[in-house]
Amino acid sequence: MPSPFDIIAFDADDTLWHNESRYQAAKSDFVRLMASFQPPEQVSALLDEIELRNLSLYGYGMKSFTLSMIEAALAISKGEISGKQIQAILAIARRVLTAPVELFPNVAETIAQLAEQYELMLITKGDASEQEQKINRSGIGHYFRAIEIVHDKTVATYEKILAKYHLSPQRFVMIGNSLRSDILPVVQLGGIAIYIPHEMTWAHELDHNGKLLTNSYYQLDRFEQLPDFLIRLHQSHNFNPPSASPLLR
């Protein structure tokens, strides 16, 4: 039976490999570094606020986060930050940027298996240089026929990708851990979205304004359930993509 899917697309950060945990570790280091100026909760809240405010200017990624840490350090210390402390912030960034990529359990085997049956694509948000380096170091980059590194994942982003590869949404599967970025926009376009939640997902990625009905996307607990699940979808004669609610259009 020919595959009813043209492309199986994956998010990368916190879907294939650890990412948020690194940002959390970097943030803990930063909070400790600022301990002499302000209590942890305040430092943490201010950093979050500055990070979100800077998103539209800086985009996603560790370099943006680092510039936000420096801006937060200046605000928290009322400009009294020392050169040594700024140096320590740059060291946090360097540590994260050079860390090895840690795949989630069973991801390597599952992706290898899926690549035998389907065309795989990676759609990831963030800084091109950081993402390319992570993909190269992940050891699984070669399984993906196409890699799209995008500034943000909105309905328009997915529309452009579908147009570029001449894909119809009904035959497009997107898998990821973010309701905001991987699931909602794909559901809105009438695509097939599979949500694999991860315990450490950036709060920003769980937030969404759209009304996302639970029967409009699929949800799996573990990555290694994917091959069987896709076969089940594939085999069901009346292949029935989750219908996008009119509310969402």
Next chain:
Amino acid sequence: MPSPFDIIAFDADDTLWHNESRYQAAKSDFVRLMASFQPPEQVSALLDEIELRNLSLYGYGMKSFTLSMIEAALAISKGEISGKQIQAILAIARRVLTAPVELFPNVAETIAQLAEQYELMLITKGDASEQEQKINRSGIGHYFRAIEIVHDKTVATYEKILAKYHLSPQRFVMIGNSLRSDILPVVQLGGIAIYIPHEMTWAHELDHNGKLLTNSYYQLDRFEQLPDFLIRLHQSHNFNPPSASPLLR
């Protein structure tokens, strides 16, 4: 007569719009800011050195440049940099990142004209978020059928792009101001490269290790010469792409 070209691809920074001039302006601001610590030549040389050293870690773009300015400031001041001066560096970055995009003369009209006859693509290096913002603000983004924002422009990068779009190098035209990034790798692949030098091109982009023969690529002085030049190439019955030298292979 059908076009002998499948795609006309363009570099963006310093090919379509001003970029290096902004980095130079940012650098001048930085040198002035560091004047109390060290003379301009030393500040400038150290910043260049740190910037190049960080390229493989940070990639291209203004955020990388900003982190390099902060690192240079720490080194130049021997850690004595003040919070206020760090703040001033962040302000330099913000100014560059929010500046309007200035197209070179005749670029808008020429691109509009070319888009009527050819499929246009943009292949630009650097930070996805910065580049997307520049493309959006440029007002000419919609003329490009595909946009590729890449970490670096090597032979492998172009090979991947050609494979992705099923393009043959002999029918692929690349236009840009960088011998290293736009011309040499395309010539090596047997593609058609058109070099439009710009007076302000980052020295790093002029450097290249390959032996680049002048008869292996075309050169134009002004962007608006492109439509006529492409027609001439197109009309020459014995359409004769510059031959890649065996030395380059």
